[in-house]
Amino acid sequence: MQSFKALIVKFVMVAVVLWIVLGLFGFSFGNIVTAAVLLTGVSFIVGDLFILPRYGNAAATITDFILTFGMIWLLGAYLFGYPVRLGYVSFITAVVIAIGEALFHRYMERAVWDDMATFEMETDLRQMQTEFGDEPDFKKSDDRRRGKKENRDHDDEKSELTREKDDFYNK
Secondary structure (H helix, E strand, O other), X not given: OHHHHHHHHHHHHHHHHHHHHHHHOOOOHHHHHHHHHHHHHHHHHHHHHHHHHHHOHHHHHHHHHHHHHHXXXXXXXXXXXXXXXXXXXXXXXXXXXXXXXXXXXXXXXXHHOOXXXXXXXXXXXXXXOOOOOOOOOOOHHHHHHOOHHHHHHHHHHHHHHHHHHHHHHOO
């Protein structure tokens, strides 16, 4: 539920910024809403769900800037049929949204990620365990070199060591 609430907050923020900035250049409300929906969806998945929990606020903000710049430029070429300098419009929009995204990422870290245990980045040291096991004993090549009498002596030594080990652990 927290992620859905954060998605709605992000959509409102992106829609308001696009409405203000793109509205100054005469874009229609339908094109602004279309751009806001697409931009919110892509940047929420890539920037907020993937990059923010792994790499932090700065990397996610830079990623959101690049995504916003590129998407407004591409959407401007296909959706907005106006003779506008798309590089200029895309840059202004990306800067304003990046500033809003930096603040939104703080909200995500405090309100959403603190409540979700699946995105916890620190390892709990109390859950680490040690594995104990026996190593296999490969002595067949040595047994072939020895005579039968030596093999029996070796078996007696081995059984004596095994008894000592058992006595040590059974105390």
